[in-house]
Amino acid sequence: MKFGSDINEYIRSLKASPRMGDQVVYHMTLPERPADFAALERPLADPLRKILTAAGINRLYRHQAAAVDMIRTGRHVVVATPTASGKSLVYNLPVLERILENPDSRALYLFPLKALAQDQLRTFSAMLGKSDVLKKATGAIYDGDTSAWHRRRIREKPPNVIFTNPEMLHLSLLPYHEKWAGFLSNIKIVVIDEVHTYRGIMGSHMAQVFRRFRRICTHYGASPVFVFSSATVANPAELAEALTGLIVTPVTESGAPQGKKHLVFVDPFQGPAQTAILLLKAALYRELRTIVYAQSRKLTELIALWAGSRAGAFADRISPYRAGFLPEERREIEGRLSDGELLAVISTSALELGIDIGDLDLCLLVGYPGTIVATWQRGGRVGRSGQDAAIILVGGEDALDQYFMRNPLELVTREAEAAVINPRNPEILKRHLLCAAAELPLDRDEEIINENAVKQAADALEAAGDLLRSGDGKRLFSRLKAPHRLVDLRGTGSRFAIVCAQTGSNKGEIDAFRAFRETHPGAVYIHNGDTFLVETLDIDAGIVKIAPAKVNYYTRVRANKTTEILEIYEECTAWGTRVFTGRLKVTDQVSGYEKHPIHGRGKRAVIPLNLPPQIFETEGLWITIPDWVQRKTETERLHFMGGIHAVEHAAIGIFPLLVMTDRNDLGGISTPLHPQVGCAAVFVYDGIPGGAGLSRQAFRKTETLLEATLKSITACACESGCPSCVHSPKCGSGNRPIDKAAARFILETLQTAAESLPTPEPSRPARPTLPMPASIHPSFQGRSPAPKRFGVLDIETRLSADEVGGWHRADRMGVSCAVLYDSGADRFFDYLQDQIPALTARMKTLDLVIGFNVNRFDYRVLTGQIDFDFKTLPTLDILEEVKRYLGYRLSLNHLASVTLETEKTADGLQALRWWKEGRIQDIIDYCRMDVAVTRDLYLYGREKGYLLFRNKALNIVRIPVRW
Structure with missing residues (x-):
């Protein structure tokens, strides 16, 4: 018997189910919200009104009208509103208006995914098709799938709107800007869609790409208006301004309507994947159109495989969707889902962004997505037409999953995280300065080079011979003609190729920073479900050679880390102790690896490795633990080192509550006596050379970090520590020593001391002693x-x-x-x-x-x-x-x-x-x-x-x- 597409009945049945009902730990209903409309300050021209009428749009939402009015006056705008709030209309209307006024006007649309560009081109072309006046306007995609013939034609006769992505802007448009002179000299509007995805390392790269782009536009006499589209993040204007150096006005109050949505938290008795399959089967039985979000490509394929084998007549109406599929495969899945032919799709984050896949009823999140932003972004895929819908979060073992299972209201009421970047990352700065100088010689007093951090990077490049100063001393040239291909916008350094030792076939790649930990000799490496053993790691050649192998164990690296404080940016007092943020030098030495049996608790083997240390500079924050807290902890017969180690792990696990990041983007060190600090300290740092701005942003919320860390440890039901609180899957010492009770005692002691009446601190840690400034390159020293x-x-x-x-x-x-x-x-x-x-x-x-x-x-x-x-x-x-x-x-x-x-x-x-x-x-x-x-x-x-x-x-x- 089928019940029809009634999501309310589905939720009632779930809660009443003898098998599943006890696993529902929270349920609430997000109320529906009516639309809020507003008129433009100046009415649209008749051709544009006809386009809207043909699309069934009679009025604009308030946020749409506000943003369009600002764009018309030349203001840079970021629109940060929920999914399905009509953000594409915000930029399409002003662009079409400019084309009506001047057919030669041009616009650039930038999307982080090719699929988004294709989806938006379809929308744009459909709008043009509804107007006789605008039928001669054109739009075209320019990406890696565009043929060489079409690329040349687009350059020679540019359309009104080019739809592209960051890599093409960096690799094709900027280095060959002379070929784009006709387009660049007439560019009026630049659209940056899904700008919240430009964060962390990629955002730091894009901050330089956008500055280079603005510089080239100025060279051709253009000063385009930038329009940013974003999910709901805490700092949309700050992010857009950091990316471009422009003053950007935010529009964040959505006028779009919202249907009723059920929000359900399920803490599974068995694994989250198996529970998600049961929930999906029940949804298919009711013909509810469902999207399942998994946290990895492998899990996406496995859930689709398991679900398909158990779905009976619905097996052909389920499909996985992930990066790595061919473009035509992704287009087919999107079309079948939009048309209703598919009932369910199991996806990674690839379908998190605004690709049009029609109206869905149910969103299953297999594990917390990692951020509040991603949670609501994915949940926004359902109920787009105003029908009742549901979001079900199936908790995993991860610390954040369990934190929200125990504190569900925190997820509902918590503000979206801040998206952070580090435009001054010195490693990234240097790479893009070389690109900028190759595009146009750098004038020493121009805007792009007027900050101290940029000048220092330019001086270092000149000292190394990568930038060459003109004879008159006024300009800088790049030594390389085309340095652009040496820059990976999604990474910080070189990459290692992974190849099969037997066949020579390509098995992927890995950045040099992760290669030592994940592809060391003897490591078990999994590619597309197949198991391999790493034979060699050739550091000089940048090649990892692997061989197929069937093994009954997995490997975990062992490593030692030390840190040196190079510079202090800021300091504050939190919970009665001193907290700092600044620049660190981290030395990470992989010393060996462990073999763990997949099944059972067999004895683990430890194999030593002889690899060179990785030394890099980054940004971090550190919390000092006063001597009196250490003495008090040891008096209670608790393991102090195990305690601060557990605090470090728990803080890293809970860190993504504060900023948009993943725990894998972070590193940590805990030490009972740091020589520069003079007492114990817990360090958390950005895990990429140069830093991504994560720890600097979290420093502003130190008290919140400490409170959430203690709450995570206290609320976990385990006795001695587990992955849900103080264990880390990537700990270099195998989570030894770890003392959950000591961690709780240390944090509660600090909290209690801070809440009591002010008293002199028994042993106030001194301000860290810093090393002498590093010597500059010999070419720039005094002769x-x-x-x-x-x-x-x-x-x-x-x-x-x-x-x-x-x-x-x-x-x-x-x-x-x-x-x-x-x-x-x-x-x-x-x-x-x-x-x-x-x-x-x-x-x-x-x-x-x-x-x-x-x-x-x-x-x-x-x-x-x-x-x-x-x-x-x-x-x-x-x-x-x-x-x-x-x-x-x-x-x-x-x-x-x-x-x-x-x-x-x-x-x-x-x-x-x-x-x-x-x-x-x-x-x-x-x-x-x-x-x-x-x-x-x-x-x-x-x-x-x-x-x-x-x-x-x-x-x-x-x-x-x-x-």
Whole structure:
């Protein structure tokens, strides 16, 4: 018997079920809300009103009208309202209005997923199809699936609106902006959809991409209005401003209607996946259109497989949906779901965003999605047409899942998290500065480079030879012509390729930061449900080789970590103790791994590893634990180290309550005595080099973090600790030692002391002592004192490299003449082959010997004439200094012509011919000229601090020198 699509009956049956009813720990009804409409300050033109009428829209919601009015006046706007509140109309109407006013106007729509771009192009094209006046307007997708022919046509004849994604903006549009001049010079509006997804490491990258994009727009005389669309986050305007550097006005009060929704929390007796399958079967039986959200690709496939095998006649009406499917497969699933052919889809976060999949009745969340934002974003997929709907959260073992199972009202009433980024991450800054300089030379006083953090990054790049300063000192050029492909917008550094050792087939990739922990030799690696063992981790080549294997165990890495405080940003007092946030240096040393049996409690094996330490700088916060708390804990016969270790794990587990992140994006260290702090401390830090702004944001809510950490530990029913409170799945010491009771005692002691009357703290931790500032690159240090007496050497030979069997036999070439300039005498001294001992004697009296390729050539030639180690002499080889900076060689003639505007009069081949002709004086004169040029280059560099050369783009740029 079928009951029809009645979600209310489904919820009543669930609560009354003998099998499932006891697992329902909370149920509430979110009331329906009527629509709130408003009129525009200036009515829409007739063609646009006809488009709305044809779509059944007679009035705009209040937030739509407010945002459109702001965009019309040129204000940058972020609209942060719930799913299905009509945000796409907010940007489509002003764009179409601009096209009506000027058919040449252009707009750029940026989406984090290809599927979103395709979905929005369909919406945009449908709007154009309802207007005779706008039927000539055009829109096109420009992404990785666009053919080369269509890409070229789009560049040459750009449509009114281009639908693309971050990678294409970074890799195609910005580096080849000259080809987009027609589009960029007419761009009026830029739409950034789902802007809340640009957070953490990707958001930090995008902050630089958007700054580069604005810079290129300015170059073409454009100043577009930016329109941001976002889920409901705590800080939409702050996020948009951090991403672009613009002043952005938020619109957050939604006028869209909302149907009644049931919110149900289920704490399962068996696993959450099995419970979700039972709930899905009951929904299919009632023909309720359902979306199931799983937390991983693997779980998505498994639930779909299990559900399909048990769904009987409904098996063909269930489908998984995840990243990794082919584009045509995803389009087919979206279409079947929208048309009602599919009753249920099991998805990862891939369907969390605003792809149109029709009206759904039930949302099953298999595990807490990780953030309040994602919870309501996913739940917003149901009841889009105003019908009654339901959201069911099936709790998992994770700390946050269990926290909300025990405190359900916290989820309902808690404010959405803040989306945070770190635009000043130095590693990311450097990569994008190189890209910006490759797009257009950087002017030292332009906006993109006027912050101290950016200037420091630019100085570091210049010191490393990656940015080259122009001869006049005003501009910076990129050494690389196309550095863009070296930048991964979703990562921080290099990536390791994972390949099958037997077949050579590609099995994915992993970032270098995670490779040591997840793909070390001996690690069990799972790919698409198949099990492999890691054979080798080739750090230099960036390759992980794996082999298929059937094993009855899994591996867990063991590691040791230390941290050094480099800089303190802020400090505060919370619960009677001092809390800091600042810059840290973390040393992470993987020491081995454990083998754990999959079934049973067999003895674990520990295998040592010899891997280099990973050392990186990041941002973090740390909580000091005063000595008196430690003494009191030990007096109670509790394990203090186990206690602060448990506090660290619990704090990391509960951290995503405060900011939009995953616990895997964080790291932690707890120590009973930190040498810089002077007492015990618990550190939580951003787990990516340079930091993502997570700990800095959480620092502002330290009291909330401590309260939630204590609440999580106290409310958990376990006796000694479990994954729901103080155990971490990625602990480098295997969750040893851990003392849940000590953690609770430590936090309650701090809380009680803070609540009592103010008393002098028995041992107030001192402000951490910081290391001396790191030395800057040698090229930017103060130059060494000039030598009192220096010499400049050059040698011409009797034989060529070919005549003696190669350059490595330079000792057999013989000496036709040698010239040494002595600054003490301010004159040139000439030597023939039989006078080399006299030359050597004079060289030994100098404070510095200078030459051009002197170490690899001149000294080798001389060793064929005298038994002396010339490398013992203090030597400056200008060619080696140039190569060390640039990575490649330049000729003496090139440096002389650009730096000194002087040309050489001959070359080595001519000198060899002169020797055979007996023209010794000509050789000496030529050799003296080379010595004079080398001397003048040295003196120029010593006075100016740089030499000049012409790069491959024919720009005259500097080579910093420190002699």
